[in-house]
Amino acid sequence: MQPTPKIACIIVAAGRGSRMSTQDDSSPKQYRDLVGKSVLQRTLEAILASPQISQVLPIIHAEDGEAYNCAVRTVTDSRLSAPISGGATRQASVACGLKALESDAPDFVLIHDAARPFLSQAVIEGTITALQEGAQAALPAVQVCDTLKRADANQQVLETVDRSQLWAAQTPQGFPYRLIWEAHQAAREQSLDSFTDDTALIEWQGKSVRLTAGDPQNIKLTTLNDMKNAQDQIAMKQLAELGDIRVGTGYDVHAFEEGDAVILGGISIAHTHKLKGHSDADVGLHALTDAIFGALADGDIGSHFPPSDMKWKGAASDQFLKYAVERVHKRGGMIAHLDLTVICESPKIGPHREEMRKQIAEICDLPVGRVAVKATTSEKLGFTGRNEGIAAQGCATIRLPFEN
The missing domain is CATH 3.90.550.10 (Spore Coat Polysaccharide Biosynthesis Protein SpsA; Chain A)
Structure with a gap:
């Protein structure tokens, strides 16, 4: 040999x-x-x-x-x-x-x-x-x-x-x-x-x-x-190679309690109340996190970060969203688009929309053009209409490799 x-x-x-x-x-x-x-x-x-x-x-x-x-x-x-x-x-x-x-x-x-x-x-x-x-x-x-053509210095074909x-x-x-x-x-x-x-x-x-x-x-x-x-x-x-395109949705609600600012979409917005929750109660990031878990068919935010665990008491919600993005990357995939809709009477979201987009994009390491933030009211109807809290809907589009 x-x-x-x-x-x-x-x-x-x-x-x-x-x-x-x-x-x-x-x-x-x-x-x-x-x-x-x-x-x-x-x-x-x-x-x-x-x-x-x-x-x-x-x-x-x-x-x-x-x-x-x-x-x-x-x-x-x-x-x-x-x-x-x-x-x-x-x-x-x-x-x-x-x-x-x-x-x-x-x-x-x-x-x-x-x-x-x-x-x-x-x-x-x-x-x-x-x-x-x-x-x-x-x-x-x-x-x-x-x-093939041979040409002279004047680009005339010879x-x-x-x-x-x-x-x-x-x-x-x-x-x-x-x-x-x-x-x-x-x-x-x-x-x-x-x-x-x-x-x-x-x-x-x-x-x-x-x-x-x-x-x-x-x-x-x-x-x-x-x-x-x-x-x-x-x-x-x-x-x-990332031809398995999936869409997941998420929904979250948090009530108001005494305070002077809400954490929403990763930023602090001055307000007459704050949102009540085990973590920082960022209803927007929670909805997006659940949307990503949904697209992955990978449980929900509560299964990964149970509220019974005091480790997450007062935790910043950006770490939840980063974790969900990491789960996509570990599967060899990518986030294609994130869409967040905030439902509330107050605070007004419009003045803060672009800052929220930029913050979410930074958390997820995405171009800001792949992040949408919208806001609407519920026309004075229901708990959001009575100004008792904020709801949010998230939608995540991800791309994964096809699994065998």
Whole structure:
């Protein structure tokens, strides 16, 4: 039985990404946010998801240490090595990485662009398989499907280019470690530094490059439009994965008692009375909490925070709502929308509506645009009409993954 090959992966992350720079943001693209994670973190997670990879070595710009640490702070895989500084060109940066691996040389090395976060396991496996079968270089690629035109400097078409043998190169490109390291050293000795990818060095040496199956999704983020498309792609994927859409409702009532303010929707409102209850009696947050529990089919506020438990005596109700939101997150879900209706004659809710929306949004870590607060009276009818207390109705829309 042959020993398992040692496979390292170099992540080329030393570029400046100038084509994505704007007046407001000139930061390198690999450190930009891509739906809650940096581009680099998503790329590293894709590589580290492969159990065949034994070491991942990032190559970064000498000035990017702090940005790198911030971008990957939640990546804890022990296979991720400390980054090293790259060179003036991509070719020089890769050479720095190959030299750093020399003392404990792997059998194979993959070289991947940091700005390709949509790397699939199938592409990684295809590259590695080609190397294990004896390829001198493995290049994931997709066949060019669009008609290609050659044009002059004035954008006048000169000819149609035959695309039948054209392929668009991707990464990770794979090599036997010694072969690619020797190719880089030979290029340096001849002062050749204009190779745009690593398989070009293998071609230059007259050796063969095997094409493997690439993936149209494995794009390199280069322009602002690429970044927008990537954000849309991830957002749509997340929504598709959270296809179990549920709606829950909640209702709560609290009577008035002597006091000088009510706690409602997470804020204090000056009033002639306060609300009576075991906790702070925030009828609005209680209704929303029960609405979330209802959408989860997870009991009610009384089952999670029983009034018989003195632990909750006078407790702030925001912790109840935060707990309900956490229950959604633990199920892998998200809050899509919260809607609160307050029913009372007084105090007047209108002047406080926006503050309540902002407070509820902060408690639930939501954009304020996903929180609605409305108010109505009961036209002098019933206990609310007699100004004996306040009622509230809550509605919560949540999204969960489909359960097996």
